Amino acid sequence: xxxxxLDAIKWDDKGLVPVIAQEKDSGDVLMFAWMNRExxxxxxxxxxxxxxxRSRNKLWFKGEESGHxxxxxxxxxxxxxxxxxxxxTQEGHEPGIACxxxxxxxxxQRLEGKAWHACEPVLKDPESxxx
Amino acid sequence: xxxxxLDAIKWDDKGLVPVIAQEKDSGDVLMFAWMNRExxxxxxxxxxxxxxxRSRNKLWFKGEESGHxxxxxxxxxxxxxxxxxxxxTQEGHEPGIACxxxxxxxxxQRLEGKAWHACEPVLKDPESxxx
Numbered sequence: 001x002x003x004x005x006l007d008a009i010k011w012d013d014k015g016l017v018p019v020i021a022q023e024k025d026s027g028d029v030l031m032f033a034w035m036n037r038e039x040x041x042x043x044x045x046x047x048x049x050x051x052x053x054r055s056r057n058k059l060w061f062k063g064e065e066s067g068h069x070x071x072x073x074x075x076x077x078x079x080x081x082x083x084x085x086x087x088x089t090q091e092g093h094e095p096g097i098a099c100x101x102x103x104x105x106x107x108x109q110r111l112e113g114k115a116w117h118a119c120e121p122v123l124k125d126p127e128s129x130x131x
Numbered sequence: 132x133x134x135x136x137l138d139a140i141k142w143d144d145k146g147l148v149p150v151i152a153q154e155k156d157s158g159d160v161l162m163f164a165w166m167n168r169e170x171x172x173x174x175x176x177x178x179x180x181x182x183x184x185r186s187r188n189k190l191w192f193k194g195e196e197s198g199h200x201x202x203x204x205x206x207x208x209x210x211x212x213x214x215x216x217x218x219x220t221q222e223g224h225e226p227g228i229a230c231x232x233x234x235x236x237x238x239x240q241r242l243e244g245k246a247w248h249a250c251e252p253v254l255k256d257p258e259s260x261x262x
Contacts, residue, residue, distance in 0.1 A: 005246055
C-alpha cells in the first residue's frame with residue numbers, strides 16, 4: 001500500500017472530501033463536488049477529474065456524458081487536510097463549460113439586494129449537451 | 132420575513148452550507164468554511180465574512196482574533212443552490228493572510244508525486260497573529 005498521501009486526507013463520516021475545481025488560466029471557480037478515496041486516486045492517476053456522485057452513489061468521470069472533461073494540473077489540500085482544490089483546464093468547448101446548465105461556471109447566481117440573479121450566459125443548450 | 136433569498140439555499144442536514152472564499156483581485160482560492168443561516172445573513176448585512184465554526188459550534192466573525200477580516204464584494208450560489216462562493220478582499224496584512232498558519236491561502240499543500248508538499252511561505256508567525 002503506497003498511497004499514504006491518500007491517508008493524509010481527513011475523509012468525512014461518509015468517506016468523502018469536498019472538492020473545488022478552479023480553472024487554471026482564468027482563476028475562475030468552476031464547480032464544487034465530492035470525492036471518495038477511489039475518485040481522488042483515479043484523478044491523480046489519470047490527471048482528469050473523477051468525482052463521486054452522491055445522488056448516483058458511484059464514481060463520476062466528469063465529462064463522461066457531456067464530453068466536458070477536466071484536465072487536472074494541480075491537486076492541493078488545505079491546512080486541515082479536509083478540502084481538495086484542483087487546478088483544471090475545462091475541455092470540450094471554448095470557452096469551457098463546467099455547469100450542467102451549459103454555463104461556464106456553476107456559480108452564476110449572484111445576490112443582488114435580496115434576490116439571486118443569474119449573471120452568466122448559457123453557452124450551449126443543455127439538451128444538446130446531454131443527448 | 133423578507134429573507135426569501137435565504138430560503139433559496141439548500142441547507143444540509145445540520146443547517147449548514149459549504150462556502151468558498153476567493154480573493155477578488157487575484158482569483159486565489161483562500162479558504163473553505165461553513166455558514167448557517169444566521170452567518171450568511173450577517174455576511175450579507177455587514178459585507179464581511181461571518182462563518183459558522185463547527186468545532187466551536189458558534190458564529191465565527193472571520194478576523195475577530197487575528198484582525199484578518201474579509202470584506203465581501205460578491206455572494207454567489209451554485210446551480211444546485213447548495214454551495215456559496217464569496218469574492219473577498221483579505222484585510223489586515225499585505226499580502227493578505229487567510230490561513231491560521233500565517234499563509235496567504237489555506238490551500239498551500241500540493242501533491243507532488245506521492246506526497247504533499249507545503250509550497251507557500253508563512254507570511255507571519257501564527258504566534259504573533261493569535262496573541
